[in-house]
Amino acid sequence: MAGPIFDDHAAGYDAWYATPMGGLVDRLEKEAVFRLLEPRRGQTILDVGCGTGNYALELAARGLAVTGVDVSPAMLELAREKARARSVAVSFHAANALKLPFADHSFEAVLSVTALEFVAEPAAALIEAYRVLKPGGRLVVGVIGRESAWGCYYAERARTRPDSVFRQAHLYTALELGQVMPGRDVVVRAALFVPPDFDFSRRAEALELERDALSAGRGDGGFLCALAVKGAAV
Numbered sequence: 001m002a003g004p005i006f007d008d009h010a011a012g013y014d015a016w017y018a019t020p021m022g023g024l025v026d027r028l029e030k031e032a033v034f035r036l037l038e039p040r041r042g043q044t045i046l047d048v049g050c051g052t053g054n055y056a057l058e059l060a061a062r063g064l065a066v067t068g069v070d071v072s073p074a075m076l077e078l079a080r081e082k083a084r085a086r087s088v089a090v091s092f093h094a095a096n097a098l099k100l101p102f103a104d105h106s107f108e109a110v111l112s113v114t115a116l117e118f119v120a121e122p123a124a125a126l127i128e129a130y131r132v133l134k135p136g137g138r139l140v141v142g143v144i145g146r147e148s149a150w151g152c153y154y155a156e157r158a159r160t161r162p163d164s165v166f167r168q169a170h171l172y173t174a175l176e177l178g179q180v181m182p183g184r185d186v187v188v189r190a191a192l193f194v195p196p197d198f199d200f201s202r203r204a205e206a207l208e209l210e211r212d213a214l215s216a217g218r219g220d221g222g223f224l225c226a227l228a229v230k231g232a233a234v
Helices: 004-019 018-036 056-059 073-086 122-131 151-162 175-178 203-215
Strands: 044-048 065-070 091-094 109-114 132-144 187-191 224-229
Touching: 004 018, 004 073, 018 056, 018 109, 018 187, 018 203, 018 224, 044 056, 044 122, 056 065, 056 091, 056 109, 065 073, 073 091, 091 109, 109 122, 109 151, 122 132, 122 175, 132 151, 175 187, 175 224
Parallel strands: 044 065, 044 109, 065 091, 109 132
Antiparallel strands: 132 224, 187 224
């Protein structure tokens, strides 16, 4: 996630991933993202709204050449500290998604996960991400699905917690995400069918539930992933 609103939440942001819920949600979301992204060693990739580097660091560890941008200085500082601690190379920059400091066709892939919800002009941000993508490259965007148990969960947090970042979030339906994506032949897939009130200590059951939902082709997941492949330059 990205934005100055996260400066006050940076210090404790990664603690969620160490919980049974956070760890499993992160795994399921990454599986969905990587299925569409198809990352490969040596590939140049931009992570827009990189936050504390959750995706950027994993991709760098897989051998990709990763650049991460975010508008939150506090989140970026944590990302840099984590990169140093893990001895992985990521180029982190303070930048707004609406004005990326890169030339046209700079990256073989562009990724943005749970950041679009906090961008004031989402269509403009995605056009900018598309601009820096090379022809034939993949743009993959992951967001929280509004029409899901998770969408209701975050909406309730926004309603009841004055300090919640979700008070400033716009969650998406699959249709909305598909419509805001640039390019043609956009693909949208759903994941994260395990509801937030599930007992996440029952990990095997949660994974089975997820597999069954994916096999059934359900679209009401708490996480939506969209893919656009950039056409050849004219």
